[in-house]
Amino acid sequence: MILMTSTFLIIDDDINVRKMLTYLIIKNNLGKVVEELDNGEHAPEEIMFYQPDIVLIDFLLPQKDGIEIIQSCRSLGYKGKFIMISQVDNDNMIAKAYENGIIFFIHKPINNIEAINVIKGVCQTLQLERSVAMIKDAVFHIEREKQTNVQDNWREQIDYIFTDIGIIGESGCKDLIKLIEEIVSLKKKKKSSNYQLQDIYQQIAEEERLLNNTVIHARTIEQRIRRTILKALENIAALGNDDYYNSKFIEHSGVLFDFKQVKQEINHINNSREDRGKISVKKFVEGVVSKLNF
Incomplete structure (x- = not known):
């Protein structure tokens, strides 16, 4: 690009x-x-x-x-x-x-x-x-159709990113996608929207309860998401450990994670007695959102 x-x-x-x-x-x-x-x-x-x-x-x-x-x-x-x-x-x-x-x-x-x-x-x-703004100016008369196409596009981009970092099949992947979709929805209304992750976890849990008629706690949703992001950190660190200039490692490591924590995870891979790297759910999801075209 x-x-x-x-x-x-x-x-x-x-x-x-x-x-x-x-x-x-x-x-x-x-x-x-x-x-x-x-x-x-x-x-x-x-x-x-x-x-x-x-x-x-x-x-x-x-x-x-x-x-x-x-x-x-x-x-x-x-x-x-x-x-x-x-x-x-x-x-x-x-x-x-x-x-x-x-x-x-x-x-x-x-x-x-x-x-x-x-x-x-x-x-x-x-x-x-800038590109989206230019498109809106040029095709204002078909704005509704364009917005639908862009929405489909950014959903595909999430799948692409998750495939890239090896978590598309993880059990918490669907919860993580729901979390990101909710944040995108908020930012489409107002770019500087503030939000609390706990509120969104609760919302996802409530939606799952209504859909499947089962009781699930927001804490469970959070744990699924954290495990999935930890898996992503593990995968990214493994790429960097094999090749520090791997294109996927360079593209995602510093955007989705604190780079110090990526290096700590690499240390753990090479010596299991070293502490594992830590993740920030907010940094990860904001990093993914920053890559999306919506």
Whole structure:
């Protein structure tokens, strides 16, 4: 897929991080860096002035932190994408960042493959959004028919991704697809929709109860989904262990999983005494959704 040119603004108080990200963006023909900032003091004003497609932003910054900047920009009407860069491992802080509209995390110290995969994934999302907008403008009079075709297409894309990562036949695959379909439905109504996974687990359990006349708990749905995603992590790690440059490993590892956890799973494959990698259901499903054309 040929990517349309994207513009970037980088905010990080470490000049080496800024230069590395700029280098990766230019080297991989991902777009143009329009500005670099070393603190958050005037960041919202600079973002609104340059209107970059993507902002790469550190969590902890002098003057004003990343969350404050994102909140200010959203209140001012900025529609671009945020990718957060951070050493932060606190789950509550990370959750707060996702709630405020970041797309993905790039963890420090920066891993080149992870950074490229994440940035490429967001660029592809932008390209899909632009393409869909152009199609809507061109064929507005057949909008209903187009929406039906696109919906069928993104459902096929889910099957393709799940086949790629080896989970299409897993017992929890249907639950995972239902979860993703619900999130897609929410995002089709409002791109920045907030949601609670527990609410969707409960909804899936209720639908299954009505369909099969059996009592099932939301916790059971969650466990099925987590087992399926853990299997995906195992499969991806196995690909990377065999060939670090395997195309499926490169395409999916940093988008669907925390890259540190992929490496931990690879360590476990090579030494069963090592802890297994961990998964984040929200990162996985948001990663899948970012790949869909809907």
